[in-house]
Amino acid sequence: MAKEEYQDIIDNLVSDWNKERPELDASAMQIVxxxxxxxKILERRAGQALKESGIYYTDLDVLATLRRSGQPYELTPKQLMKSVLITSGAMTALLERLTKLELIYRASDPKDGRVKLAGLTQKGKKVIDTAIEIRFQEASKSVGMLTATQQKIFVALLKTMLAEIEDA
Known part of the structure; x- marks a missing residue:
């Protein structure tokens, strides 16, 4: 079957709404x-790929943020929250779990003793360095069906959408 002929759940959804409520424009759902x-699919695939490293996708998010922050690989929970898409309550639980796994340590911030920094342990650095390679390989597989030109166009379109929607 040619890709143009392929009918997915979104085609069915739009078709159904066009029949049931023809006065509505459901065409944006073709994209959204x-x-x-x-x-959802990409997150599930990333989670599956990460299983062998022993961490979850949310773990990767926090560990990767610490790792890419550069030495000494320490950030405040507030700084982590800017980079990770979870609630503050979930962040607290996640940091506690990563501490128990000895992937991060918690230490008082020398600038403000009330704040507990999260820092990457040697074990955590080793785990994230392996896991991020797996993650990047999975991401490459996920876009491998697109040519380099298609990928550049897709990146530009997604950035345009994000910039407009995030500003709103």
């Missing part, structure tokens, strides 16, 4: 619905 579906 697929982005939402792709997000």
């Amino acid at each position: 619905g697929r982005i939402l579906k792709l997000g």
Whole structure:
């Protein structure tokens, strides 16, 4: 079956709404619905790929943020929250779990003793360095069906959408 002939759940959704409520314009769901579906699929694939490293996708997010922050690989929970898409309550639980796994340590911030920094342990650095390679390989596989030109166009379109929607 040619890709143009392929009918997915989003085509069915739009077709159904066009029949049931023809006065509504459901065409934007051709994009939004697929982005939402792709997000779920890509997150699930990333989670599966990370299983062998022994960490979850949310763990990767925090560990990777610490790792890419550069030495001494320490950030405040507030700084982590800017980079990770979870609630503050979930962040607290996640930091506690990563501490128990000895992937991070918690230490008082020398600038403000009331703040507890999260820092990457040697074990954590080793785990994230392995896991991020797996993650990047999975990401490459996920876009491998697109040519380099298609990828550049897709990046530009997604950035345009994000810039407009985030500002709103």
